[in-house]
Amino acid sequence: xxxxxxxxxxxxxxxxxxxxxxxxxxxxxxxxxxxxxxxxxxxxxxxxxxxxxxxxxxxxxxxxxxxxxxxxxxxxxxxxxxxxxxxxxxxxxxxxxxxxxxxxxxxxxxxxxxxxxxxxxxxxxxxxxxxxxxxxxxxxxxxxxxxxxxxxxxxxxxxxxxxxxxxxxxxxxxxxxxxxxxxxxxxxxxxxxxxxxxxxxxxxxxxxxxxxxxxxxxxxxxxxxxxxxxxxxxxxxxxxxxxxxxxxxxxxxxxxxxxxxxxxxxxxxxxxxxxxxxxxxxxxxxxxxxxxxxxxxxxxxxxxxxxxxxxxxxxxxxxxxxxxxxxxxxxxxxx
Amino acid sequence: xxxxxxxxxxxxxxxxxxxxxxxxxxxxxxxxxxxxxxxxxxxxxxxxxxxxxxxxxxxxxxxxxxxxxxxxxxxxxxxx
Amino acid sequence: xxxxxxxxxxxxxxxxxxxxxxxxxxxxxxxxxxxxxxxxxxxxxxxxxxxxxxxxxxxxxxxxxxxxxxxxxxxxxxxxxxxxxxxxxxxxxxxxxxxxxxxxxxxxxxxxxxxxxxxxxxxxxxxxxxxxxxxxxxxxxxxxxxxxxxxxxxxxxxxxxxxxxxxxxxxxxxxxxxxxxxxxxxxxxxxxxxxxxxxxxxxxxxxxxxxxxxxxxxxxxxxxxxxxxxxxxxxxxxxxxxxxxxxxxxxxxxxxxxxxxxxxxxxxxxxxxxxxxxxxxxxxxxxxxxxxxxxxxxxxxxxxxxxxxxxxxxxxxxxxxxxxxxxxxxxx
Numbered sequence: 001x002x003x004x005x006x007x008x009x010x011x012x013x014x015x016x017x018x019x020x021x022x023x024x025x026x027x028x029x030x031x032x033x034x035x036x037x038x039x040x041x042x043x044x045x046x047x048x049x050x051x052x053x054x055x056x057x058x059x060x061x062x063x064x065x066x067x068x069x070x071x072x073x074x075x076x077x078x079x080x081x082x083x084x085x086x087x088x089x090x091x092x093x094x095x096x097x098x099x100x101x102x103x104x105x106x107x108x109x110x111x112x113x114x115x116x117x118x119x120x121x122x123x124x125x126x127x128x129x130x131x132x133x134x135x136x137x138x139x140x141x142x143x144x145x146x147x148x149x150x151x152x153x154x155x156x157x158x159x160x161x162x163x164x165x166x167x168x169x170x171x172x173x174x175x176x177x178x179x180x181x182x183x184x185x186x187x188x189x190x191x192x193x194x195x196x197x198x199x200x201x202x203x204x205x206x207x208x209x210x211x212x213x214x215x216x217x218x219x220x221x222x223x224x225x226x227x228x229x230x231x232x233x234x235x236x237x238x239x240x241x242x243x244x245x246x247x248x249x250x251x252x253x254x255x256x257x258x259x260x261x262x263x264x265x266x267x268x269x270x271x272x273x274x275x276x277x278x279x280x281x282x283x284x285x286x287x288x289x290x291x292x293x294x295x296x297x298x299x300x301x302x303x304x305x306x307x308x309x310x311x312x313x314x315x316x317x318x319x320x321x322x323x324x325x326x327x328x329x330x331x332x333x334x335x
Numbered sequence: 336x337x338x339x340x341x342x343x344x345x346x347x348x349x350x351x352x353x354x355x356x357x358x359x360x361x362x363x364x365x366x367x368x369x370x371x372x373x374x375x376x377x378x379x380x381x382x383x384x385x386x387x388x389x390x391x392x393x394x395x396x397x398x399x400x401x402x403x404x405x406x407x408x409x410x411x412x413x414x415x
Numbered sequence: 416x417x418x419x420x421x422x423x424x425x426x427x428x429x430x431x432x433x434x435x436x437x438x439x440x441x442x443x444x445x446x447x448x449x450x451x452x453x454x455x456x457x458x459x460x461x462x463x464x465x466x467x468x469x470x471x472x473x474x475x476x477x478x479x480x481x482x483x484x485x486x487x488x489x490x491x492x493x494x495x496x497x498x499x500x501x502x503x504x505x506x507x508x509x510x511x512x513x514x515x516x517x518x519x520x521x522x523x524x525x526x527x528x529x530x531x532x533x534x535x536x537x538x539x540x541x542x543x544x545x546x547x548x549x550x551x552x553x554x555x556x557x558x559x560x561x562x563x564x565x566x567x568x569x570x571x572x573x574x575x576x577x578x579x580x581x582x583x584x585x586x587x588x589x590x591x592x593x594x595x596x597x598x599x600x601x602x603x604x605x606x607x608x609x610x611x612x613x614x615x616x617x618x619x620x621x622x623x624x625x626x627x628x629x630x631x632x633x634x635x636x637x638x639x640x641x642x643x644x645x646x647x648x649x650x651x652x653x654x655x656x657x658x659x660x661x662x663x664x665x666x667x668x669x670x671x672x673x674x675x676x677x678x679x680x681x682x683x684x685x686x687x688x689x690x691x692x693x694x695x696x697x698x699x700x701x702x703x704x705x706x707x708x709x710x711x712x713x714x715x716x717x718x719x720x721x722x723x724x725x726x727x728x729x730x731x732x733x734x735x736x737x738x739x740x741x742x743x744x745x746x747x
Contacts, residue, residue, distance in 0.1 A: 030555065057555065063585065068544040068578035075485075075548020078533050081555065083548075098575070102538050103545060111526040112517035113739040115533065147740050171742035345455035348669030381671060388454040406458050 006188035014157035014189050015046045015122075015178065018164035019084065021193045023054050029168060030058055030076060032069050033086030033122075037061040043088050044124060044180060066095035070121060074103050074173075077117045082168055087123040090177065091137050096121075104173035105148030120167040124178040125218075127268055130312060133304035138217075138268040141275050143175045144245050150174040150199055151245040155220035157187040159243055162197030170199060179218045179268070202249035204256065208238035211262035211329050214253060214279055216242040219266040219317065226322040235326060245275055253279065254286040261287075262329040264296040266317055271299030293329035298322050337414035340389050342396075346405040347378060354378045355402045356409060363395040367412060374399070374409075391415050424638040426476065428701045434472035434633045435692055435702070436710055441468045441492040442689045443714040444501065447722070448491075448508070452668055459508045460522050463664035464492040466631075469688045470565075470595055470658045471496030473636035477644050478563055483531045483549045485542040485564040488523035489595075489662075490535045493565050498530040501721035511728035518731040519739070540573030542566060543592065547579045550588035550653075561647045563591045569600025571614050580655065584621035587652035591643040594655065595630065597662040602674050618655035630658025631688035660688075 001007065009017070023029045031047060037059050041048025051059035062069050066087055073085035087093045093100070100121060108116040127136040143151045150172050154160040160178075167174040189195070205220055206227050213223040220241045227237035240256045242249065257263045263283055265276035276297035283295050301315045344354050357375040361367055372384040373393065387393075389412050397409035426434065445465040451457035464471070474484060475496030486493040494504050499515060507514030508522045515525045523537035533549055536542045546564035553560035570576050571594060583590050594615075600608050611617060618625025624646070628639045636658065643654035661683040665672040672680070696702040702710075 030551075060586075063578075063581060065578035065582060067541075067575050068547060068582045071541065071544020071575065071579065072548035072551055072582060075533075075545040075550070076552040076555070077548070078528075078545070079549060079552035079556065081552050095574075098538055098541055099544060102541065103534075103536070107526075107534070108742070109739045110516060110520035110524040111739075112515070112519050114516065114528055115526050116742065150741075340456075343455035343458070345453055346458055346460070346669075347453065349460060349667045351669070386450075386454050388450065388456045406455075 002191050005191050007191055008186055008188050009157050010183060011154070011157045011160045011185050012044065012046055012183040014161040015164055016048065017189065018161045018168070019047065019050060020053070022082070022165060022168045023050065023058065025193065026082065026169075028080060028082045030060070030081050030083045031086070032060050032062055032073055032083065034062055034064055034069075034088050036086055042086065044183060047086070066092055067099055070096040070099040070119070071103070073119045073121075074099060074107075074117050077119045078107070078115050082118050084120045084122055084168060087121060089135055090123045090125050090139050091134050093121075093123055093139060097142070100143070100149070100173070100175070101146050105146045108172070109148060116171060117173045118171050120164070120170070120174045120176050122176045122178065124180050125268065126180050127305060128181045128312065128316060130307050130309055132307040136305040136312075138177075138300065140175070140177050140245055141269050141273065144275055144278065148173065149246060151177070152199060152243070153177045153217040153245060154243065155182065155205075155217055155241055156185065157189050159197060159203070159241070161189045162195055163199070163243060165196040166199050169196075177217065182218050182221065185221060197243070199244045200247035200249055201243065202252040203241045203243055204238060205241045206237065206239040208236040208260065210236045210260060211264060211326050212238045212240050212256045212260045213264050213266055213322070213326070214240050214242065214257070215266040216245065218268055222317060222319065222322055223266055226319055226326065229319065230323055230326055235330065237326060248278070248282070250282055250286070253282060257283050258287055258290065261290055261292040263291075264298060264322070264325045264329060266298045266322055268316060269299055270302050271297045272302045274299045296325040296329055298325045337391065339411040339413050340391070341408045342373065342393070342410040342412060344376065344403050344405050344407045344409060345385060347376070347383060351378050351405060353402050353404045356397060356399050357382060358399045359395065360384065361393055363393065365393060366415070367391065367393050387412060389414065424642060425634060426637045430476050430637070431633070431696060431701050433476055434637065435696060436714070437472040437475045437496050438468035438633070438689050438692060439710050440714040440717065441471055441495045443711070444491060444495060444504075444718055447715075447718050449664070449668065457509055459510070461508065461668040462489040462522070462666065463662065463668055464489050466663040466683065466688070467595055467597060467660045468492055469631050469633040469636050469692070470593065470660060472633055473640040474563055474565070474593070476637065477640040478531070478561065480530060481558075482560055482644075483533050483546070483553070483562040485534045485536070485546045485549070485562070486532070487535060487539070487542060487566060488537045489567070490525065490565070494525055494527075494532060494535070497532045499525065499527040499532050501717060502724050503527060505721055506725045506728060509725055510730050511725055512731055513725060513728040517735065519735060540566065540570040540575035543570070543576050543579035544582075546590060547582050547588060550583070550590045551586070553589055559648050561589045561591065561644050563593055565593045565595060567600065568594060568596040568598070568605045568614055569608065570594070571617060572600070572608055580617070580621050580623065583653040584623040587650070589647040589650070590653040591640065591647060592653060592655045593640075594657045595660055596657050597660050599662065599666070599675070601666050602670070604674070613657060615655055615657040623653055623655055625655040625657065627657040627659060630660035631686065631691075633688070633692050
């Protein structure tokens with residue numbers, strides 16, 4: 001039901017809406033992936049209905065061939081098609097990584113601008129579901145490290161719709177990382193079919209003055225819950241949703257942490273050599289001397305993600321570890 | 336004085352970034368013809384004779400017995 | 416040019432002449448490059464395709480300008496065959512602004528979409544999946560374009576090849592898969608890398624037509640390529656063509672070739688496809704010996720003319736470092 005030009009829906013529905021509207025408005029949009037056509041509609045149901053509506057010429061089921069799926073997406077993109085290949089579970093992206101890193105990311109540069117790859121690799125993190133180490137990883141750091149790629153991690157339904165729309169029509173190759181455990185999160189999405197959110201813009205999801213939690217994707221929901229709890233302790237948390245990791249909105253990041261002077265980075269990738277390291281270094285470079293505490297990072301433990309429920313929970317960020325990190329930034333500070 | 340063509344240490348292999356100039360095969364100031372062996376270089380214990388790309392009078396610009404980065408100008412050939 | 420085969424699948428005299436011109440130009444370009452690199456005149460990296468000229472001549476005459484080609488780092492001959500201007504090829508190899516990619520891609524990554532050369536890749540086997548995508552687009556965009564992808568024997572052992580060949584056959588895409596089997600995968604004899612005798616036999620695994628041909632016989636290459644291109648264009652799906660050939664200079668320029676038996680190399684050079692085709696053209700009365708010589712001299716002249724422009728062109732400016740990383744000039 002539409003209220004004030006917006007409709008409440010889940011993240012899953014918002015992603016589906018972005019794909020649907022992109023396909024409706026532009027013939028160049030082509031989807032490739034395992035089980036994405038009907039009746040399957042994708043393992044997570046994001047592409048449900050699309051092959052029925054647009055035909056199996058535009059929504060292609062592929063064999064289990066990640067390298068060829070992404071390679072073919074690149075080839076079609078070289079001819080001007082806007083291709084959205086799906087890598088069902090992010091842990092499988094290693095099979096396709098040669099094409100992503102050595103072709104998609106580099107062809108514009110290596111060709112001196114004569115060819116380019118407007119692909120959007122959609123992939124989903126299955127962490128937190130007890131699936132075990134080869135079906136649980138959050139691997140965005142791999143792609144942040146490759147010049148030529150854009151890396152996008154949406155949180156809310158509004159952001160999911162807006163960012164996926166931008167990614168699909170972006171002339172550069174994008175890795176668009178979804179998280180299964182957030183697919184059910186609800187929120188308003190503008191009805192305007194052309195609604196999109198520019199890449200490279202972080203978003204303050206909650207204003208605060210004491211400490212900034214810098215996060216993205218699933219971490220945003222954890223951070224908001226942590227902020228509510230900490231508010232009861234008199235701690236006012238600002239939640240900055242990065243939304244895009246590459247290009248990174250350094251300006252907004254330094255503006256927020258410049259205000260609060262304390263930062264905690266939260267993500268589901270491992271803490272060690274994770275995206276938080278880049279964020280922390282950026283904060284240190286930009287605000288050294290102004291910070292009231294070292295930047296804290298809360299990520300996954302440096303271990304393969306275990307399957308048993310309690311063990312997995314202990315390996316991943318939790319309300320306790322996030323609130324604990326926030327409190328650490330306030331200990332013994334001279335602010 | 337004629338046009339001078341630089342003589343540079345060649346990159347003879349994928350992984351080569353430097354080479355040793357083992358010995359000159361032609362004297363400084365002598366006449367050389369295109370295709371004539373000018374000097375010997377050594378990379379990875381392999382010695383190779385390097386030929387002249389053009390004809391003319393050769394002017395040495397570097398000493399034998401030293402290692403030089405690939406691309407270093409070690410002589411020039413003056414067209415006559 | 417795309418000239419239909421005569422009924423017997425044999426090329427017309429005009430096509431034979433064109434094939435010889437391409438082969439001669441590729442041979443001459445290789446010779447000029449090796450001379451330049453070995454004397455220190457040129458500083459570049461190079462993976463010689465000398466010996467494989469009949470194959471690129473087949474690509475040159477059997478593919479139309481609008482048809483697509485994907486090739487590899489050993490792509491000089493293919494690029495010449497497809498019609499990439501010499502200035503762009505040599506300019507790119509020598510790191511100049513006139514190069515196909517402005518000097519930013521180098522020898523391995525020459526691209527010229529204007530003549531249909533969509534990709535040269537440095538990753539063995541990685542071109543075939545991209546070719547699948549080009550063919551997918553050819554169909555989606557309702558064109559009659561055919562996509563040829565060139566790769567070596569070694570590439571057929573990669574997972575990429577397998578995935579892409581399967582996809583090409585399953586989706587019946589308009590492609591020709593040209594395996595240039597030169598007997599060595601990098602520095603290992605092909606026979607030590609696979610248990611099958613003929614790479615074309617691998618096509619059966621995908622239920623795709625496959626044939627092994629003498630890749631050094633231009634007329635045989637023409638027969639095979641033109642039939643496969645026609646099949647693809649008519650909607651008959653992909654073909655795997657194994658072109659048995661030989662490379663005269665090892666894997667990379669400077670390769671000492673210690674792993675190649677000298678007598679094998681000598682025999683291959685004695686059967687050099689370029690002078691052998693010249694002899695045949697004269698015997699068959701297609702060209703006179705004088706015309707052969709003219710074509711050879713013209714080829715050398717074209718190369719020297721191109722080099723004048725290339726050597727006068729500056730290297731890319733430093734600001735090019737930030738350009739084309741993303742679509743926006745300073746995207747990041």
